[in-house]
Amino acid sequence: MKSISGLVGLAALLCASWANAGGHDAPRNPPDIEAQLSNSDVYDEVAEVVKKFGAYFTDLEDPQPDSLFDRNDPAPMYLAEEMSDWVIGWESFDWYFHTPARDKLVQAMDYTPSNIRVKSLSDDLAVATWFVWAEFKLGNRPPVGEHLRATGIMRKTAEGWKMVYYAESPISALAYIEDLYEAMATPEFRKRFNKEPKKKDFGLE
Numbered sequence: 609m610k611s612i613s614g615l616v617g618l619a620a621l622l623c624a625s626w627a628n629a630g631g632h633d634a635p636r637n638p639p640d641i642e643a644q645l646s647n648s649d650v651y652d653e654v655a656e657v658v659k660k661f662g663a664y665f666t667d668l669e670d671p672q673p674d675s676l677f678d679r680n681d682p683a684p685m686y687l688a689e690e691m692s693d694w695v696i697g698w699e700s701f702d703w704y705f706h707t708p709a710r711d712k713l714v715q716a717m718d719y720t721p722s723n724i725r726v727k728s729l730s731d732d733l734a735v736a737t738w739f740v741w742a743e744f745k746l747g748n749r750p751p752v753g754e755h756l757r758a759t760g761i762m763r764k765t766a767e768g769w770k771m772v773y774y775a776e777s778p779i780s781a782l783a784y785i786e787d788l789y790e791a792m793a794t795p796e797f798r799k800r801f802n803k804e805p806k807k808k809d810f811g812l813e
Contacts, residue, residue, distance in 0.1 A: 646728040654726045654736050654762055657769050661760075662740075665719035674705045678763050678770035687775040689756060694775075716751075717744040721758070732764040740776070755779055 646654075657676055664673045677684045679698075686695040686704065695704045704710070724738040740756040761773035 642725060646726045646734060650728050650734055651726045654734050654769050655724045657762060657771070658721050658724050658736055658738055658760065661771075662719040662721045665717055668714065668717060672705045674701050676771050677701070677774075678765055678772050680765065681763070681770075681772045684771065685773045685775075689776040689778045713747050715745040715747070718742065729761075734762050734764075734769070736760045736762065 645651075661673050661676055664671055664676070674686075677686075683697050684701065686701065687693075688695075688704075695701060718741075720741040721738045722741070724736060726734055726736045728734050737757065737759050740758050741753065742756055743751060743753040745751045756779070757777040759773075759775050759777070760771050762769045762771050764770075
């Protein structure tokens with residue numbers, strides 16, 4: 609009976625979350641809206657920085673991702689998903705990216721960006737958003753992978769586009785649980801409602 613009551617309670621929690629937030633389906637953006645965000649030149653240049661950012665994480669060798677930040681900015685900001693607060697300023701950047709303890713802990717990492725969007729804020733400022741598929745191996749722990757969302761603000765400099773702000777947005781545990789339970793429904797059960805399961809587009813197919 610306890611297991612049944614637990615399932616009923618979880619079902620009620622999931623139903624409440626879907627009812628209050630409309631589930632976590634992708635928003636229905638107009639099909640042509642992204643073309644209005646920036647011109648193709650700005651998009652290509654900023655997207656290239658995002659791709660380099662992922663490649664530098666994956667490499668684990670020099671250059672490090674912090675080399676893509678604007679050194680003329682006295683207070684760049686960085687929020688990794690595991691951090692409780694933003695890393696701000698170059699002293700903190702050096703601690704986060706170049707501490708020996710971090711280098712020893714991170715044995716391997718893959719950072720794959722996809723679905724990159726770029727919005728021009730001015731002639732020399734742009735904000736980019738993208739999905740991340742991250743896989744990593746830390747110390748003696750087993751390898752793990754996860755989906756993230758990321759946001760970066762970049763400034764155009766004499767050396768090209770450089771980041772001044774970066775933040776990761778992990779998907780909530782409740783959203784993961786919703787996906788897990790939805791994936792466990794059988795095709796036969798779904799056919800009774802003529803509804804296919806939600807399909808997440810992280811650009812990995």
